Amino acid sequence: MEEVDQPNNRECCRSLPAIEDALYVIGGKWKLKITLVLLEGNKRFNELQRTLKDISPRVLSHELKELELNGFVKRNVYATATPVIVEYEATEYSRTLTKVLDALAEWGTMHKQKIKEAPLPA
Template sequence: MEQKIMYSDTQCAKNIDAVEDALYVLGGKWKLRIVIALISGHNRFNELQRIIKGISARVLSNELKQLELNGLAKRVVQADKTPVVVEYVPTEYAETLKDVVAALADWGQKHKKKITSHE
C-alpha cells in the first residue's frame, strides 16, 4: 500500500506558491517544449521550429526572448562564420530542469497508458 504524503497547511500553501512560480516561467503551450528541445541539443532557430510542430517563427522568437529573460536560454551569435550563425543554448539553470522533464515525461507515458487501457 502506498504511503500517503500529508502536508501542513503552511507547506501546502508554500508548494502551491512554488508551483505557480514555476508555471509562470514554464507555462503556456510552447515554453516547456522549447526548453526540452534546447536541452536535447536542438540549438538553431529553424531546427527548433522544425522539431516543435506547429510553432510559428514569430511565436518561437517571442518565447525564446522570454526564456532568455528568465535565464533558461542564451542567444549566441557566431559572427566569425559566414553566414553568421545564431544559436540558442540552454543555460546551466535550464539543465536543472532535466530531472523535472524526465519525471513529467514518465508520468505522461503512464497516464496515457492508463487512460487508453480501458481499466
C-alpha cells in the same frame, strides 16, 4: 497501491506560490518543448522550428526571448560568417529542470496508461 504521505493544508498553501512562480516561467505550450530540444544540443532558429513543427516563427521568437530572459536559453551570435549565424543553447540553469522533466514524463506515461485502462463513460 503504494501509500503516500499526503501534505497537510498548511504545507500545500505554503508551496502554492512557489509552484505558481515555476509555472509562470516554464508554463505554456512551447517553453518546455523548446527547452527539451535545446537540452539535446544547440540549434539554429530554423532547426528549432522544423523540430517543433507547429510553432510559428513569431511565437518561437517570443518564447526564446522569454526563456533567455529567465536564464534557460543562451543566444550565440557568430558574426564571422556571412550571413551571421545565430544559435541557441540550453544553459546550465536549464539543466536544473532535468528532474522536473523526468518526473513529468513519468507522470504523463502513468496518466496516459490510466486513461487507456479507464472504462468509457456511459
